[in-house]
Amino acid sequence: MTTRSPLFARPPVWRPVRPGQSHHIPPGAESWLFEQGSLTLRLRALCGEKFRVRLLRQNWAQPYADEARALGLPQLRRVVVREVLLQCGDRPLVAARSVIPADTLRGAGHALARLGTRPLGEILFRDPRLERTHLELTALEPRLWRRELAASLNLTGKIRGRRSCYRIGPGCLLVAEFFLPALFALEQNP
Template identity: 40%
Template structure:
């Protein structure tokens, strides 16, 4: 079975209407630094990671395309919520091709509730491809991933990271509580 189609419309930065984005949303969406470090600073010590799942499964069709994977191949998919105290701020989904888990990156399977960003940005060999953004509206099949109970749209971003010559895709969806 190949990955299912999510219908998410990922756009490059140059295709986003900046005038329609509130400055606070824009600053989070297009920050190319470590989201983990920024959240830790933002939370003033109350940052935590809740792991929703870590399992081998078939990525979605757009994840397959972003990583250049062969359709139907399994990948390790890690889904987490990043919290500030008890407030959920970010839903993050990481897709790691099984071939990327060999060698130096096999430890990514054992992250537990440690933030992936701390690993990525600590490695001098890490490279990040350009960010893409999307707007996820209530009623969309992927809206439930975020575990957001409200009806507000949720902005998301994603990029492919290359670590020690291996690719992984990180998608982050900014829950409305982050902007309040």
């Protein structure tokens, strides 16, 4: 069974980051796209007590073809797909989609299976074995989002996103994060 993504109408297209290559990144987005530490921590610092994870889905489903490729899995292999909005109170600041293979859940990542509204970053960044690889970027056109979501978040321009593989011990997972206009507005006017 493939469950419809609550975020995307079509899969984002990713481009690897290559040294010396220009990605035409707006100045406000750069520090978020290249953030090395936990986004959860950075968003908490910005938003304080009102930071929360709104869970849109976490279930077994087929990954997108390019996600399966990035994880080295056959496309029909089911994975856990988690999609969330990271919010300050009612305001979504970041949309995120994580793809977790069964082997990762069985190994070091078993805590990931029952995350609920606990931020994924809390578990990942606590693990001393954590390694991040394969940074890729995207600039999503409004039509790639689900129409209802694009309307409710007023997504009229391109939304910048990043994706990387997080490795914890033998298992890895793919995390994609999209930085919404409300994030930059909050930074300008905390």
